[in-house]
Amino acid sequence: MTAHPLDETAPPPRSATATIGSAVDDLRSARDDWRRDRAGARDTASFPSRWALANVVETLGAAIYPRRLGRFIGKATEEDGFVAAKLIAAFTDLEREIAAELGYWQQESSDRFDTDQPGTIARLFGATLGEIRRLVDSDVEAAFLGDPAARSVDEILLCYPGAIATLYHRIAHELDALGAPIVARIISELANERTGIDIHPGATIGEGFFIDHGTGVVIGETAIIGRRVRLYQHVTLGARSPLGIACHAVTTRLARHPIVGDDVVIYAGATILGRVTIGDRATIGGNVWLLSDVAADSVVVQPEAVRLDAAAGVALRHVLVHAVER
Structure with a gap:
């Protein structure tokens, strides 16, 4: 009777025995290197x-x-x-x-x-x-x-x-x-x-919090989010740089993520970095890159896209291709 190919209790194929033995040896060596370099690390x-x-x-x-x-x-x-x-x-x-x-x-x-x-x-x-x-x-x-x-x-x-x-x-x-x-x-x-x-458990979030769609949202450890805030997909409330890479004061290292006021709406793809404050009732548009404070009741958006007619579109493509060739 032939063993099912997914049956883990079946003996390995004869051709795999040498490969498994070699892999076991390599994995043991890698483990030993890791443990030797980190003597005294936690079990x-x-x-x-x-x-x-x-x-x-x-x-x-x-x-x-x-x-x-x-x-x-x-x-x-x-x-x-x-x-x-x-x-x-x-x-x-x-x-x-x-x-x-x-x-x-x-x-x-x-x-x-x-x-x-x-x-x-x-x-x-x-x-x-x-x-x-x-x-x-x-x-x-x-x-x-x-x-x-x-x-x-x-x-x-x-x-x-x-x-x-x-x-x-x-x-x-x-x-x-x-x-x-x-x-x-x-x-x-x-x-x-x-x-x-991805919401760090240290983040403080007020009541009535709504993440619409949600995929790709990142909220850092020291973020503070007020009441009735709405985020859309791919919003990041992050830090300016990894701890220890840039020189910052103690307060900046500890409080390194944004503060978002009450009734704020942040649209898809917005990236807000550092200990900036977004005032109450502000609106942050999609794909905005934000590193500074925003006053209450403000609207921050990307420049509006320009629609070109056919002739202008051909001319623009010619300029871009010419620039690339240079």
Whole structure:
């Protein structure tokens, strides 16, 4: 009987044995080089698990939205019991992953973390869940009001990448603030993997936040975003340069991303870099490159494209080709 080509339990083809042996040797050599150059580096064996944290976020989502994300179909009197069961499961796994993170950091210190610390962080995080729910509700409502294609708030919560990304961010932001930055960062990367939206868990975002379409949006660690802000796809709220490359004051190094006021709209492809302030109710047009402050109620746009008639178009092409040939 011939083994299925995708059967991992089947013996490798005879022709592959030498190749596998050589690859194993090369990989061992690469590992040894890495570890030799980084003697004393932290052991990542107990690093928090992406798979476990994906389950934590899914279970938390079911507790926050028991009927829409948790698929609870029982009586209203049974809903709290369902939520409690989901939270017990989520907090059990969350405490374990927080303990793994604390153990990872501890490797560089002789001090051991308080064994109650993971539980304390999880407990304090639990106290934020009501506010997380209210903030995500405001995000979903903003999307419903801002997108004429939306048919219901349920569609937004279940289908819109912006709503999914903000739910993950609201969870990650609280965990980051409570002292679990790796756990928080893994959660933010799970959102990025799922939606193409990259929001650092350190970013502060007000209520009623709406990311329309969403793919390619990047929001940096120290960004501060006000209330009722709308972003479109491929917007970047970034820093001017990587930390350590350029000489900056301490405040610029720490506060290196934009501040966006209330009721601001930023259209697709805009790139805003550095600790600039966008005033309330400002509008930033598509593909704008912005490095300086914008006053409240301003409109910043690219120069309007010029439409040429056929004769002018031929003349322009002749000039461009001639310039290239030179």
